[in-house]
Amino acid sequence: xxxxxxxxxxxxxxxxxxxxxxxxxxxxxxxxxxxxxxxxxxxxxxxxxxxxxxxxxxxxxxxxxxxxxxxxxxxxxxxxxxxxxxxxxxxxxxxxxxxxxxxxxxxxxxxxxxxxxxxxxxxxxxxxxxxxxx
Numbered sequence: 001x002x003x004x005x006x007x008x009x010x011x012x013x014x015x016x017x018x019x020x021x022x023x024x025x026x027x028x029x030x031x032x033x034x035x036x037x038x039x040x041x042x043x044x045x046x047x048x049x050x051x052x053x054x055x056x057x058x059x060x061x062x063x064x065x066x067x068x069x070x071x072x073x074x075x076x077x078x079x080x081x082x083x084x085x086x087x088x089x090x091x092x093x094x095x096x097x098x099x100x101x102x103x104x105x106x107x108x109x110x111x112x113x114x115x116x117x118x119x120x121x122x123x124x125x126x127x128x129x130x131x132x133x134x
Contacts, residue, residue, distance in 0.1 A: 079107070
């Protein structure tokens with residue numbers, strides 16, 4: 001299995017899907033594959049769907065991923081939303097997000113697909129509530 005990515009130019013978004021067992025080198029290859037895709041633009045937002053991943057990262061893995069993100073920060077200027085299932089992976093991902101912020105990434109962890117998509121949307125296209133609280 002591993003990683004696949006699709007680029008939706010009209011939406012200015014990349015979707016990366018990780019499935020099954022993976023390794024840190026697989027993660028790095030997936031990041032590089034997006035950057036090297038001719039259709040990719042640094043301003044695109046990225047949805048990384050890891051809810052079917054079979055992987056339990058260590059603290060060292062989190063540090064290696066954050067370090068790799070630091071080398072690619074000029075290529076990823078848009079938001080990166082990462083979708084996971086399970087409390088352990090969510091917690092490790094939150095740590096990764098904090099480290100990613102230190103290297104200039106706008107990255108956030110999610111357990112809910114709709115919340116991830118909403119967060120990725122530009123502010124002017126988000127659905128605005130018309131409810132009155134008077």
